[in-house]
Amino acid sequence: xxxxxxxxxxxxxxxxxxxxxxxxxxxxxxxxxxxxxxxxxxxxxxxxxxxxxxxxxxxxxxxxxxxxxxxxxxxxxxxxxxxxxxxxxxxxxxxxxxx
Amino acid sequence: xxxxxxxxxxxxxxxxxxxxxxxxxxxxxxxxxxxxxxxxxxxxxxxxxxxxxxxxxxxxxxxxxxxxxxxxxxxxxxxxxxxxxxxxxxxxxxxxxxxxxxxxxxxxxxxxxxxxxxxxxxxxxxxxxxxxxxxxxxxxxxxxxxxxxxxxxxxxxxxxxxxxxxxxxxxxxxxxxxxxxxxxxxxxxxxxxxxxxxxxxxxxxxxxxxxxxxxxxxxxxxxxxxxxxxxxxxxxxxxxxxxxxxxxxxxxxxxxxxxxxxxxxxxxxxxxxxxxxxxxxxxxxxxxxxxxxxxxxxxxxxxxxxxxxxxxxxxxxxxxxxxxxxxxxxxxxxxxxxxxxxxxxxxxxxxxxxxxxxxxxxxxxxxxxxxxxxxxxxxxxxxxxxxxxxxxxxxxxxxxxxxxxxxxxxxxxxxxxxxxxxxxxxxxxxxxxxxxxxxxxxxxxxxxxxxxxxxxxxxxxxxxxxxxxxxxxxxxxxxxxxxxxxxxxxxxxxxxxxxxxxxxxxxxxxxxxxxxxxxxxxxxxxxxxxxxxxxxxxxxxxxxxxxxxxxxxxxxxxxxxxxxxxxxxxxxxxxxxxxxxxxxxxxxxxxxxxxxxxxxxxxxxxxxxxxxxxxxxxxxxxxxxx
Numbered sequence: 001x002x003x004x005x006x007x008x009x010x011x012x013x014x015x016x017x018x019x020x021x022x023x024x025x026x027x028x029x030x031x032x033x034x035x036x037x038x039x040x041x042x043x044x045x046x047x048x049x050x051x052x053x054x055x056x057x058x059x060x061x062x063x064x065x066x067x068x069x070x071x072x073x074x075x076x077x078x079x080x081x082x083x084x085x086x087x088x089x090x091x092x093x094x095x096x097x098x099x
Numbered sequence: 100x101x102x103x104x105x106x107x108x109x110x111x112x113x114x115x116x117x118x119x120x121x122x123x124x125x126x127x128x129x130x131x132x133x134x135x136x137x138x139x140x141x142x143x144x145x146x147x148x149x150x151x152x153x154x155x156x157x158x159x160x161x162x163x164x165x166x167x168x169x170x171x172x173x174x175x176x177x178x179x180x181x182x183x184x185x186x187x188x189x190x191x192x193x194x195x196x197x198x199x200x201x202x203x204x205x206x207x208x209x210x211x212x213x214x215x216x217x218x219x220x221x222x223x224x225x226x227x228x229x230x231x232x233x234x235x236x237x238x239x240x241x242x243x244x245x246x247x248x249x250x251x252x253x254x255x256x257x258x259x260x261x262x263x264x265x266x267x268x269x270x271x272x273x274x275x276x277x278x279x280x281x282x283x284x285x286x287x288x289x290x291x292x293x294x295x296x297x298x299x300x301x302x303x304x305x306x307x308x309x310x311x312x313x314x315x316x317x318x319x320x321x322x323x324x325x326x327x328x329x330x331x332x333x334x335x336x337x338x339x340x341x342x343x344x345x346x347x348x349x350x351x352x353x354x355x356x357x358x359x360x361x362x363x364x365x366x367x368x369x370x371x372x373x374x375x376x377x378x379x380x381x382x383x384x385x386x387x388x389x390x391x392x393x394x395x396x397x398x399x400x401x402x403x404x405x406x407x408x409x410x411x412x413x414x415x416x417x418x419x420x421x422x423x424x425x426x427x428x429x430x431x432x433x434x435x436x437x438x439x440x441x442x443x444x445x446x447x448x449x450x451x452x453x454x455x456x457x458x459x460x461x462x463x464x465x466x467x468x469x470x471x472x473x474x475x476x477x478x479x480x481x482x483x484x485x486x487x488x489x490x491x492x493x494x495x496x497x498x499x500x501x502x503x504x505x506x507x508x509x510x511x512x513x514x515x516x517x518x519x520x521x522x523x524x525x526x527x528x529x530x531x532x533x534x535x536x537x538x539x540x541x542x543x544x545x546x547x548x549x550x551x552x553x554x555x556x557x558x559x560x561x562x563x564x565x566x567x568x569x570x571x572x573x574x575x576x577x578x579x580x581x582x583x584x585x586x587x588x589x590x591x592x593x594x595x596x597x598x599x600x601x602x603x604x605x606x607x608x609x610x611x612x613x614x615x616x617x618x619x620x621x622x623x624x625x626x627x628x629x630x631x632x633x634x635x636x637x638x639x640x641x642x643x644x645x646x647x648x649x650x651x652x653x654x655x656x657x658x659x660x661x662x663x664x665x666x667x668x669x670x671x672x673x674x675x676x677x678x679x680x681x682x683x684x685x686x687x688x689x690x691x692x693x694x695x696x697x698x699x700x701x702x703x704x705x706x707x708x709x710x711x712x713x714x715x716x717x718x719x720x721x722x723x724x725x
Contacts, residue, residue, distance in 0.1 A: 018710055021703070021706050022703055022706055022707050022710065023703075025703075030703075091701075091702045091703055092701060092702075092703070
């Protein structure tokens with residue numbers, strides 16, 4: 001199978017992830033969108049590694065996995081802290097970043 | 100003793116500082132310190148004068164080096180004094196009349212709580228005036244020039260709790276600033292052309308200078324003289340200056356300070372010698388002012404303002420004489436000295452009248468005071484005869500010579516200048532007689548609460564001494580041309596010129612006009628009843644009562660346009676400069692406001708912004724092939 005298909009799939013997954021972050025109010029769902037984008041990037045890296053016949057992309061994918069795991073921990077902790085403080089995890093509620 | 104002439108300035112100055120700094124504990128006797136300082140200056144001057152009289156006439160100019168004042172690269176100026184017959188004449192006039200007026204003030208200001216301050220200012224004036232006449236350079240003269248201006252300002256506004264008196268002081272100060280500017284410009288021109296400011300160097304360089312340069316300097320000096328000596332067109336301050344206490348009017352605004360302009364012109368004779376145009380302008384200004392002052396004096400009902408107008412007119416005579424060149428210089432100074440005596444005497448007389456009449460100054464409420472105040476009447480009468488130019492009193496010897504000198508020349512000039520001087524003599528006779536008769540003769544028109552009485556001896560004695568001077572000083576100095584010979588080393592030898600009319604004709608015409616003036620005044624103000632309120636009068640009289648509308652003219656010609664100019668400038672500043680700055684700042688503020696809207700705190704809109712940015716970056720990278 002042509003490895004370019006994996007790249008297309010990665011693009012689609014990234015678009016879905018981005019749409020989830022932009023459109024959903026629920027922080028958990030938006031967070032899942034972020035994860036989806038990360039994994040789309042991973043898929044693209046692995047696919048490029050296969051296309052070029054080099055190992056670099058796969059090594060990069062491992063790094064991303066580790067970073068994503070750490071990010072999930074921090075992200076979920078923030079979401080829980082926000083929920084405790086405000087009894088909601090809607091992304092539209094806290095407007096304290098307002099300049 | 101001539102080397103000690105700096106004491107003349109130092110003693111009154113020290114006394115002034117002592118009185119000002121000494122505080123209230125000096126109040127009971129401080130004024131005597133002021134009198135003593137002035138008296139000491141007179142004695143020093145007298146000794147110096149006697150010593151100078153013992154010298155040969157060519158050795159009488161004595162330079163006293165004080166200290167190196169401005170050691171600069173291009174301008175090296177030493178502070179020094181020039182003691183010569185001209186400055187000595189002024190020293191004697193200022194210290195003698197000054198001391199008498201100090202003495203008079205002790206009694207006149209007796210009930211004033213700030214008498215000590217008054218004497219401090221008087222001493223300051225004496226010191227500054229002596230510095231003015233003794234200075235050996237224009238710059239040092241300028242220091243004295245400003246000093247007398249300051250003293251004049253302080254003394255005009257001595258009763259500055261009355262707003263109009265404070266305004267009068269400000270007016271005198273502001274008008275004098277214009278004159279001072281003339282002196283500064285003259286000094287700037289001298290430094291540019293000659294590179295020096297001391298009299299010796301400037302006069303030496305003036306001989307080789309071009310007529311245009313000398314004319315420019317001469318006219319600038321004339322502006323200075325006009326300011327200080329209340330000559331047209333800077334005459335408007337003198338009438339208001341009568342707001343000061345009467346001794347001040349006598350000393351500063353009659354006898355000494357206002358004559359500083361005449362001194363300046365006579366001192367600058369070598370400059371005017373090379374600038375005939377400037378000289379003619381000086382004479383023309385003098386002739387114009389002497390008529391103007393006389394016309395104003397004819398209509399004034401305020402005794403001090405009438406005397407002020409007379410001062411303006413008499414200084415017009417001096418300036419006229421100073422503008423005639425060497426034939427006039429000596430007579431300008433001669434008239435200055437005799438005028439110093441008789442006008443100061445008359446001002447003191449006016450002060451004495453006010454003293455006895457509860458500070459009334461309206462002559463329409465005087466009348467018949469000759470019985471109540473005999474000494475004042477007699478002393479004032481001698482001053483009156485002197486200013487009229489009746490022989491053998493002082494004024495005759497000086498004023499008649501000026502009229503005679505004004506008739507010397509060619510073409511139309513002697514007829515115009517001489518005619519003005521001649522008519523001025525007649526007008527003088529009328530307004531002074533009017534003043535004299537309205538005050539001392541006719542029926543009593545006193546208000547009910549007035550009980551005129553003679554002033555104490557401290558006031559009458561100075562008046563008597565000045566009256567004696569008014570009577571005989573002119574004769575004494577004119578005998579054998581004593582005064583002219585005395586001044587000759589400074590003013591130069593005057594060739595004798597015949598006037599266009601025979602001397603006898605001029606003299607007879609003058610005396611006839613004087614007699615006519617006195618007769619007219621006697622008819623109107625001596626015999627006839629004087630109304631207690633100023634009657635309705637012709638346009639000319641109204642103009643004269645209002646000082647020929649000088650204030651309105653100044654307001655219309657200088658003040659209004661100036662006000663409008665500044666208002667326009669303020670408006671332009673607000674409309675152009677300010678608004679440009681404001682609009683720029685406002686633009687940035689609005690830009691900030693609009694950018695601020697993007698910072699709405701919505702996480703998802705930030706995410707969208709980031710995504711859009713990312714896409715743009717990628718597009719640029721991909722499309723740009725970077």
